[in-house]
Amino acid sequence: MDLKAFFKLSYGLYVISSSVGDHKAGCVANTLNQVTNDPARMSVTLNKDNDTMQTIAKSGRFAAIVLSESTNMELIKTFGFQSSKDTDKFSGYDTKMDELGSPYITDHATARFTCKVVNQIDLGTHVMFIGEVESAEVLSEEPVMTYAYYHQVKNGATPKNAPSYQKETKKVGWRCTICGYIYDGDPLPEDYICPLCGAPASAFEKLS
Template sequence: MNEKSLYKLSCGLYIISSSYEDKTSGCVANTLQQVTSSPVQLSITLNKENYTEQLIEKSGKFNAVVISQNIDMDVIRRFGFQSGKDIDKYEGIAHREDRQQIPYVSEHTCAYYTCKVVSHLDVGSHVIFVGEVVDMEVLSEEEVMTYAYYHQVKNGTTPKKASSYQEQTEKHGWRCSICGYLYEGEVLPQDYICPICGAPAAVFEKI
């Protein structure tokens, strides 16, 4: 069974954000989809250990933006491989606030959707949230970033907490224990920095 066939599923990449009291966070996900048209409802699936998921649980609201192909990989690194418990995800990032006072990335994004949670489903390691769209807008006409484009052109990796994460076992070299990036080679330079999450050589594991 070839799990890489899952990369062929047609889906985009999105930044999902939420806020509760004075706390705000966001994360990258590829699981956003429309589920109904009247009213318009979207679903999102997030890992229970994800800080953004915990804020959605408490606040009952979230927003989502569609990422464009032109987005800086540093933004994906910030939202995809660092925790909102440790850093302010939006510090130094161009952003606006939606009608629910949740920030969203405003540069190199194609559209945004503001949602109030109407139902959720526990599916083990993850939770599926269904949100009714209370506002949405086109932000740009840039080409959207698909999941396939992220892997094939941007050489992106997938966080371990993502629902689409796949354990890489067929290659040899060094693997970043934070984001899963693979460095192929017998010797990893001591001053090497992961190009995806910015982690130092010390966190790489020999595979």
């Protein structure tokens, strides 16, 4: 099976977020989809171990923003490779509250959606939330980031909790532990600097 075939599917890249009390949670996802038009409803699928998934389950609501191609890897690292249990991901970003009280960032956002959960489906390792769209707004006319663009241009990695995560197989190279950039080849030069986030060679781990 050629796993790269899955990269041909047309996904966007989004930040999904919610809150309970003072706790704010958010994560990068590529699983946001419109499922009906009248009423307007969207689905998003998140891993059960994901703090954002657990926060949405408690709050019954979520916000979603569509990321632009200009999104930097620092934002991807923060919302895609860290846990809201341990990190205030929203610190340092322009954050607003939507009509239902969910936080969302406006940095590199081209559009936003406010959703109220009307159903959820247990998929084993993941949960799919169906949300009725309460509001929607265009924030920018910048080109949107697709999953293919993220992999091909940003050379980004996929978090292990993502539905589209694939284990590395027979690949020689080094991965930046900060942003996920992959350096093809071996050995890694001692003075190498990550072209995306500026991390030194010591921040890279060898792909096995």
